[in-house]
Amino acid sequence: MAERTRPAPGPTTYVLRVLVITYLVLLVIWPVSLVVTNTFANGDEALRSILEDPDLVDALRLTAVAAVVATAINTVFGVTVSLLLVRTVFPGKRILSALLDLPLSVSPIVVGLALVLVYGGRNGWFGPTLEGAGLQVIFSTPGIIMATAFVSLPLVIREVVPVLQELGDEQEQAARSLGASGRQTFWRITLPSIKWAVVYGVVLTMARSLGEFGAVKVVSGNVLGETRTATLAVEEKYLNFDQEGAYAIAFLLASVSVLAIVVVSLLRSREAHR
Amino acid sequence: MSVQLEPRPPRLTVGPAPRRRTPSHNLTRTSGIGLGLTMAWFSLLVLIPLAAVVATAAAGGPDGFWRAVTNEQTAAAIRITVLAALSVTLVNVVMGTMIAWVLVRDRFPGKALLEMVIDIPFALPTIVAGLVLLSLYGNDSPLGLQLANTGWSVYLAFLFVTLPFVVRMVQPVLEELDQEVEEAAASLGASRLTTFRRIVLPALAPAIAAGAALSFARAVGEYGSLVLLSGNLPFESEVTSVRILSAIENDNRATAAAIATLLLVISLLVIVVLDVVQRRVARRG
Amino acid sequence: MSIDITGVSKRYGDFVALEGIDLSLPRGQLTALLGPSGGGKTTLLRIIAGLETPDTGSVVIEGKDATRLPVQKRNVGFVFQHYAAFKHLSVARNVAFGLEIRTHGGLRPPWTPQKRAGRERIQAKVEELLALVHLSQFADRLPSQLSGGQRQRMALARALAIEPTVLLLDEPFGALDAKVRKELRDWLRRLHDEVHVTTVFVTHDQEEALEVADEIVVVNQGRIEQVGTPDELYDDPANDFVMGFLGETTTLGGVVLRPHDIEVDRGPGRAGAQEAVVVRVLRVGFEVRVSAETVAGEQVTVSMTRTHAKALQVEEGATLWLSPAVGAATVPSMPVRLRDGVGA
Numbered sequence: 001m002a003e004r005t006r007p008a009p010g011p012t013t014y015v016l017r018v019l020v021i022t023y024l025v026l027l028v029i030w031p032v033s034l035v036v037t038n039t040f041a042n043g044d045e046a047l048r049s050i051l052e053d054p055d056l057v058d059a060l061r062l063t064a065v066a067a068v069v070a071t072a073i074n075t076v077f078g079v080t081v082s083l084l085l086v087r088t089v090f091p092g093k094r095i096l097s098a099l100l101d102l103p104l105s106v107s108p109i110v111v112g113l114a115l116v117l118v119y120g121g122r123n124g125w126f127g128p129t130l131e132g133a134g135l136q137v138i139f140s141t142p143g144i145i146m147a148t149a150f151v152s153l154p155l156v157i158r159e160v161v162p163v164l165q166e167l168g169d170e171q172e173q174a175a176r177s178l179g180a181s182g183r184q185t186f187w188r189i190t191l192p193s194i195k196w197a198v199v200y201g202v203v204l205t206m207a208r209s210l211g212e213f214g215a216v217k218v219v220s221g222n223v224l225g226e227t228r229t230a231t232l233a234v235e236e237k238y239l240n241f242d243q244e245g246a247y248a249i250a251f252l253l254a255s256v257s258v259l260a261i262v263v264v265s266l267l268r269s270r271e272a273h274r
Numbered sequence: 275m276s277v278q279l280e281p282r283p284p285r286l287t288v289g290p291a292p293r294r295r296t297p298s299h300n301l302t303r304t305s306g307i308g309l310g311l312t313m314a315w316f317s318l319l320v321l322i323p324l325a326a327v328v329a330t331a332a333a334g335g336p337d338g339f340w341r342a343v344t345n346e347q348t349a350a351a352i353r354i355t356v357l358a359a360l361s362v363t364l365v366n367v368v369m370g371t372m373i374a375w376v377l378v379r380d381r382f383p384g385k386a387l388l389e390m391v392i393d394i395p396f397a398l399p400t401i402v403a404g405l406v407l408l409s410l411y412g413n414d415s416p417l418g419l420q421l422a423n424t425g426w427s428v429y430l431a432f433l434f435v436t437l438p439f440v441v442r443m444v445q446p447v448l449e450e451l452d453q454e455v456e457e458a459a460a461s462l463g464a465s466r467l468t469t470f471r472r473i474v475l476p477a478l479a480p481a482i483a484a485g486a487a488l489s490f491a492r493a494v495g496e497y498g499s500l501v502l503l504s505g506n507l508p509f510e511s512e513v514t515s516v517r518i519l520s521a522i523e524n525d526n527r528a529t530a531a532a533i534a535t536l537l538l539v540i541s542l543l544v545i546v547v548l549d550v551v552q553r554r555v556a557r558r559g
Numbered sequence: 560m561s562i563d564i565t566g567v568s569k570r571y572g573d574f575v576a577l578e579g580i581d582l583s584l585p586r587g588q589l590t591a592l593l594g595p596s597g598g599g600k601t602t603l604l605r606i607i608a609g610l611e612t613p614d615t616g617s618v619v620i621e622g623k624d625a626t627r628l629p630v631q632k633r634n635v636g637f638v639f640q641h642y643a644a645f646k647h648l649s650v651a652r653n654v655a656f657g658l659e660i661r662t663h664g665g666l667r668p669p670w671t672p673q674k675r676a677g678r679e680r681i682q683a684k685v686e687e688l689l690a691l692v693h694l695s696q697f698a699d700r701l702p703s704q705l706s707g708g709q710r711q712r713m714a715l716a717r718a719l720a721i722e723p724t725v726l727l728l729d730e731p732f733g734a735l736d737a738k739v740r741k742e743l744r745d746w747l748r749r750l751h752d753e754v755h756v757t758t759v760f761v762t763h764d765q766e767e768a769l770e771v772a773d774e775i776v777v778v779n780q781g782r783i784e785q786v787g788t789p790d791e792l793y794d795d796p797a798n799d800f801v802m803g804f805l806g807e808t809t810t811l812g813g814v815v816l817r818p819h820d821i822e823v824d825r826g827p828g829r830a831g832a833q834e835a836v837v838v839r840v841l842r843v844g845f846e847v848r849v850s851a852e853t854v855a856g857e858q859v860t861v862s863m864t865r866t867h868a869k870a871l872q873v874e875e876g877a878t879l880w881l882s883p884a885v886g887a888a889t890v891p892s893m894p895v896r897l898r899d900g901v902g903a
Contacts (some may be wrong), residue, residue: 012466013380020376021388023369026410027434028391034409034416035402077315080308088305096313098549103320105488105541107495108400109515110534113522114323117330117531125326150319173610174643174714176631178657178721182304188656192647204397211399213498214515218522231401231498238405238502247409250402257397261390 032254038244039251046248056233056249063230066141066216067209070148074205078156079198083190085157086164087172103153111150112218115143139221144229147215152208156201163197196271200264207260211253327538330531342532347508348517352536354428355514359493362432366489367482370440377441378448395437400498403434407503423505428513431499436492440485447481448474480555484548491544495537560619561586561757562607562725567616569602576602578781580616584759584774589751591772592761593804600761600778601729607759608727609633621724636718636756638728642710644702650713651698654685657721688716691750708739715747719754728760732767744771765805769793777801799890809860810892811853811881818848818862820887824880825871832880835859840868840875849873851881 039046050056084090085097103111119137120127130137137143171193175185191198213231220227228236230249238246331339342348377389395403407430411421421427451474459469497515504511514533521530560583567580577599584590592600605611607618609630617626625633645653662677669675689695692712702710711731718726731747732740748771751758762768768775769789777784777792777800785797796802799815809818812833824832835851838858842848847868849861859881863873873879883889 010466016372016376017380017382020369020373024373024388024391027437028394031406031410032394032398035406038409073315077312080312081316084305084309084312088309090309094549096316098545099321100316101545101548102324102541105491105495105544106324107497107515107518107534107537107541109497109518109522110327110495110537111323113518113527113530113534114327116522117326117527118323125322146319150323153320170639170641170643171645173630174637174639174645174717175656176629177608177610177633177635177637178660178717179631179634180656180660181631182302184660189645195647207397211397211402213399213401213501214519218519231399234399234401234405235501246405250399250405253399253402254406257399257402258390258394261393261397265390265393 035247035250035254038247042244046244047251050245050248050252055228056230058226059228059230059233060252062141062144062226062228063210066144066148066229067206069145070152070209071202071205073145073149074152074156075198075202077153078201078205079160079191079194082157082160082164082194083186086161087169100154100157103150108147108151108212108214109218111215112147115146115150115215115219119143119146138219139227141227143219144216144227147219148209148212151212151215152205155204155208156198159197159201159204160194163194167193196267199267203260203264203267207257210256324538327531327534330527331535334528334532338528339532339535342529343536345529347512348514348529348533350509351512351514351517352533354425354510354512355494358428358432358513359490362429362436362493363486363490365433366436366440367486370437370485370489371444371478371482373441374444374448378445392438392441395434400435400496401501403499404431404502407431407434407499412503422503423507423511425510427504428500428511431503432493432496435496435499436489439489439492440482443481443485443488444478447478451477480551484551487544487547487551491541494540560584561588561621562759563617563619564603564607565617565619567603567606567613567618569599569606569611569613575781577606577613580783582776582783582786584757586621586757587755589748589758589771589773590760591768591775592759592778593765593768593775594763594778594784595804596763598779599781600763600776603778604727604729604759604761607725608635608637610637634721634724636721636723636726638711638714638718638726638731640730640733642702642714642734644710644714646702649699649701650694650705651685651689653702653713654688654716654720655681656717658684661721684720688720691719691753692716706739707735708743711735711743715750719756723756726756726758728758730761730763732762732764740767747771769805777804779804794888796888796890799892802888802890807860807862810857811859811883812855812857813892814883814889815892816883816887816889818860820884820889821859821861822882822884823849823861823863823867823871823873824882825878827880829880829882832882833857835879835881837873837875837877837879840873847873849879851879853881 081100085093116124116138118125118127119130121131121136121138122128124138127138135142137146171189172185175189180188211231212229213235216229217232217235220229220232230253234246234249234253237243237249331342334342343352373392377385377392398406407427408422410417411419411427411430413420413422415421421430456469456473459473460466464472495515496513497519500506500511500513500516504513506512506516514537518530518533518537521527521533562582562584564580564582567577568575569577580603582603592603594600602611606613607620609625609628609632613626617624619625620633620635630637645656648656658681662681669678685698686695689698692715694709694712694716697705697709697713702713705713711734715728715731732743735743744767747760760772769792772789774786774788775792776786779800785792785801787795792801793805796805799808802808802815807818808815809821810816811821812831822829822832827834833853833855835853835857837849837851839850840847841850842865845865847863847865849863849868851859851861853859861879861881863871871879
């Protein structure tokens with residue numbers, strides 16, 4: 001649609017453009033840039049002191065571990081579910097596909113509460129049994145991973161399903177007619193075709209996982225050096241009047257997110273040019 | 275889910291065979307195992323815990339539930355949250371459509387940057403989002419606008435975190451929209467405003483509705499961005515999520531579950547709206 | 560026989576796609592499944608391939624019952640209507656796919672002699688096939704960099720690579736423009752004469768079927784209307800559907816026949832000639848098409864050469880006497896029959 005020459009933009013176009021830019025500057029661009037300037041108000045001192053604080057390094061490590069594990073789980077889960085939803089018929093498929101979007105619209109605090117009610121060590125539904133078996137979920141890393149996996153669950157599916165639908169199953173049928181088994185068809189034909197969708201999904205899941213706060217706050221118990229994640233550390237620093245520290249961690253987290261967005265949009269535009 | 279859908283159009287019995295190439299096969303053994311495993315995980319992670327919330331709320335009986343959600347402070351929090359979420363959704367419907375329009379139809383240097391800016395609120399950790407807003411609207415605001423620790427902070431935080439939803443739903447539809455239809459309307463004498471109102475808007479309506487539903491759901495459950503920004507002042511800037519959290523921290527699970535159930539119902543309603551809207555769009559083709 | 564189909568039926572819900580199909584195709588023959596879209600011919604092809612399972616009946620390929628055999632075990636080459644090119648693989652890798660799947664180097668690492676021998680064998684075979692379909696210079700391109708016709712030839716080479724027992728093609732030229740279509744048609748005929756594998760292709764284009772196939776199977780509304788060589792079908796159609804599907808028809812005195820098989824006179828004389836008044840005259844190149852109405856109220860279309868029309872002074876309002884030519888193929892007309900898709 002871009003090929004055609006358009007009439008010269010009228011006054012409405014300029015009014016809209018100015019309005020939109022002003023809105024975005026006030027709501028997003030200016031505040032985000034202030035975080036950057038606040039972080040570097042005293043040079044890179046704030047950042048360095050963060051990376052030298054062993055408790056904070058622990059928090060960053062826990063955040064990374066939880067995000068990587070949750071992303072791995074959600075990727076395998078998401079690709080499997082997408083294939084099932086698009087390529088097979090089973091009863092209850094429609095309800096499942098609607099329910100899969102639920103985690104995106106549930107409050108993080110409710111997510112945390114839900115997990116505590118089931119896996120809480122004292123009086124959760126399964127918690128006491130699991131603790132009897134030596135597995136503590138709530139106030140421990142598994143709980144943090146579950147909370148993280150919950151909130152980012154649909155992201156891979158939302159990227160992969162439309163691509164699978166658009167792709168159709170002709171290539172898969174062709175592979176099977178040439179003698180490929182189900183597994184060979186998946187690894188050699190299906191996966192390479194949905195590769196970029198999976199990559200987008202993984203990047204988005206990762207970004208979402210690194211930043212989860214509310215659900216993690218409920219399930220973690222915020223034990224220093226053990227169950228404190230980076231986002232929890234931001235809150236704590238700020239409330240302890242260490243604004244500079246809070247801005248520094250926030251900057252770290254924000255740069256990872258922004259990097260993720262840049263990566264995704266570069267991949268997307270590359271894909272569009274193919 | 276008891277969604278009443280319109281009856282499907284009757285299928286023609288004569289004519290081309292229905293091409294049911296996808297999905298072409300029923301469950302094989304491998305996909306059966308796959309379905310079993312994924313459903314087990316989905317249940318353990320999502321369905322059973324959410325059921326536990328509802329069960330815990332129900333255990334208190336209707337009276338308990340009613341008492342929990344009509345507690346003076348809780349009721350105020352719900353009122354503040356819903357009112358702010360509704361207003362912000364309304365703003366998003368207008369601003370989001372405008373932003374999508376500018377991103378698709380306008381051309382100017384720096385547009386690619388704006389494109390990325392839209393996604394920042396989605397990717398940014400919510401606690402960082404709060405901090406980000408504090409830097410411009412906090413106590414030493416360069417603008418002189420001190421919104422932190424006031425009722426307005428709730429609106430501000432909601433606007434920030436829900437920015438992408440309407441934009442990202444409307445944008446692809448607008449891109450797909452055939453401009454020839456608009457030109458046809460113009461050739462029939464319609465003014466630009468009439469064309470927009472009568473031709474473009476109806477095409478965008480399902481996407482706008484879906485985006486609005488998502489943005490409302492997100493706002494109603496929001497927590498992270500408010501922690502540092504709003505000050506959680508009861509009757510002024512304390513939202514529903516915060517009430518649930520304080521109930522959890524006071525080990526008052528029945529109350530927490532009751533309020534959480536209320537939020538869950540809203541989430542479910544949103545899912546239903548989305549499902550219906552998407553099906554209608556799919557049918558229209 | 561290479562393919563034996565007995566009593567095959569297939570339904571999709573209420574829709575009957577195929578009903579009681581019996582068909583035997585000899586080895587090495589090039590067969591066309593011809594019919595209007597939605598008539599069931601693609602479903603039949605997919606059942607032969609194993610991409611669909613019949614509700615009843617059996618499919619025997621080269622003497623072995625294949626009815627319950629999944630597609631990957633049937634060793635059929637299937638060429639899809641839209642090629643189903645593996646978009647992420649080069650042309651050569653597309654062609655090599657079936658061979659790579661079949662190589663049993665076991666778990667040996669790739670540098671072992673066995674594996675290398677396998678690789679070299681595949682490479683040689685791929686080169687040979689690409690030469691056969693004239694795509695040698697495009698071996699390293701991606702499918703997206705090929706034209707429609709080239710993609711079609713790649714799909715064909717890919718299907719041939721596994722040395723299939725039967726080669727099945729679903730509307731092989733359907734997505735191509737007219738000129739490329741004609742070229743590929745001739746080329747497929749020559750290729751078949753060279754490779755000589757039992758081949759079945761689906762088409763809705765009667766010209767394509769008449770020109771390329773050894774034998775044509777006319778499929779309509781889930782049933783086989785007629786099986787025969789192009790000449791048999793054209794000269795001796797089993798019913799008015801087959802007749803109508805293979806070319807233009809008109810009715811004269813209760814029989815269906817071709818517009819060029821009608822004798823035209825300016826006066827009565829021939830036995831059984833019917834009087835008709837010319838309604839419209841249309842000149843298309845060397846041909847003149849005359850619409851006339853008989854005294855019985857029948858609308859007849861007659862086609863004749865320009866010279867002939869001039870000699871007879873055919874013009875609107877003129878009175879003609881029309882009769883079927885001697886030896887013309889005719890079938891009784893059955894006006895209630897559905898004629899969907901004729902001439903598509």
